[in-house]
Amino acid sequence: MSFEILVPSLPESVSDATLVAWHKQAGEWVNEGDNLADLETDKVILEVPAPKSGTLVELVVQDGETVVGGQLLAKLDAQQAKPAPANEKAEEAILSPSVRKLVAEKDLDPQAIAGSGKHGRILKSDVLGFLNEQQQDAPPAPAPAAETHSPLSATAIASLRPEQRVPMTRLRAKVAERLLQAQQNAAMLTTFNEVNLKAVIDLRNQYKDRFETKHNIKLGFMSFFVKASIEALKRFPAINASIDGSDIIYHGYYDIGIAVTTPRGLIVPILRDADQLDFAGIEKGIHDFGNKARNGSISVEDLSGGTFTITNGGIFGSMLSTPILNPPQCAILGMHAIKDRPVVENGEIVIRPIMYLALSYDHRLVDGKEAVQFLGIIKECLEAPAHLLLNI
Incomplete structure (x- = not known):
């Protein structure tokens, strides 16, 4: 029974996709549910599963082509059971173990050797005789030519400085488009601060084992920064807002994007209603996003x-x-790397784990005063984590 394999329904706001690679080729057997091909959209990779078990008859679309939802990708001949492979042991039985080893060592084709044994069985003497005939028929090796050193051609010189032109992946092209959009359409400015993370590190070291035992997830640093950011966003709602034309949209919820690097490029999955999550919920959400990013789901x-x-x-x-x-x-x-740096505390120079923070913001909506104070709140929450735990 023949089946048509179609492009699955694409997500809303995605008009087309690129067929990245076929994992099965025409003539191969596939099992129901096997991933036949990967489709790349602007955001995610979609898998094309086999609807039935059978033999892949024809690939209609080739690697690198653009497809739309419902388009024909391939044809499948559905079968109940996989065809039995040809029995190679019967052919191998003609050769004794020593003959089989000699044939393999000399990289010979047994079909080209005439067997003199019973029922055409190939003997070791047959193989040796075949090798002697090949040596006698082979033309004499030419005398080695005198070694000369000719100057390198322009083509040879160019080959020493190789270049490769490849098309952008859809994700990389989309990232480039959005970054350029941000540069062109926003009055972007960045302000900086530094934070002493000794209190956070001490708290984490004190409770990380108990935390992992109870919640089955490690206590990282990101959950502290998410909690501190939400506290600052509550005090400065303009930083949680967005501009739509000539209107400002103030969001009464806190959906925090966590930038994640994948082999395909940068993606930003969203922690929904992050203000309603505890530390364990935030860490589990980030961990799940990492797993999904790695396996492409x-x-x-x-x-x-x-x-x-x-x-x-x-x-x-x-x-x-x-x-x-x-x-x-x-x-x-x-966020940036944590480095031990000399700082002054109570008139004395001490070494503390310091991180530099950067807040980039759209100056059309956020004033410099708000941005500086926003980072100040984050600094305050991280240097005294009791603010986050006691909600004060």
């Missing part, structure tokens, strides 16, 4: 929306940066 819904974004360049060793807005959001918080 993250959905468009996971990436849609968001009122504020946090990005952590510190995991790559970044000391300081100016993060770019994620439109239509009007602010993004940049």
Whole structure:
């Protein structure tokens, strides 16, 4: 029975997709549910599962082509059972173990050797005789030519400096488009501050084992920054807002985007209603997003929306940066590497774990005073985590 394999329904706001690669080829057997191909959209990778078990008869669309929902991708001949493979053991039985080893060592085709044994069985003497005939028929090796050194041609010189032109992936092209949009359409400005993370590190070290035992998830730093950001957003609602034309939209909820780097590029999954999550809920949400990003199962819904974004360049060793807005959001918080630095406390120089923070914001909506005070609130919450735990 023949089946047509179609492009699955694409998510809302996605008009087309690119066929990245076929995982099965025409003539191959596939089992029901096997991933036949990957389709790349602007945001996610979609899998094309086999509707039935059978033989893939024809690939209608090739790698790199653009497809739309419902388009024919391939044809499948559905069968109840996989055809039995040809029995190769019967052919191998003609050869004794020693003959089989000799044939393999000399890379010979047994079909080309005439067997003199019973029922045409190939003997070791047959193989040796075949090799002697090949050596006698082979033309004498030519005398080695005198070694010469000719100057390299322009083509040879160019080959020493290779270049490769490849098309952007859809995700990379979309990221480029949105970053350029942010630069062109927003009055973007960045303000900085530094935070002493000794209190957070001490608290984490004291309770991380008990936390992991109880919640089955590790206690990281990101949950502290999410909690501190929400506290600051509550005090400065303009930073949680967005601009739509000539209107300002104030969001009465806190959907926090967490920038995640994947082999395909940067994505920003959204923690919905993050203000209603405890530390364990935030850590579990971030962990789930990481798993989905690695195995390619993250959905468009996971990436849609968001009122504020946090990005952590510190995991790559970044000391300081100016993060770019994620439109239509009007602010993004940049975390950086934690480094031991000398600071003055109570008139004395001490060493403390310091992180530089960067807040990029749309100056059309957020004033400099608000941005500076916003970072001040985050600094205050992180340097005295009791603010987050006691809600004061």
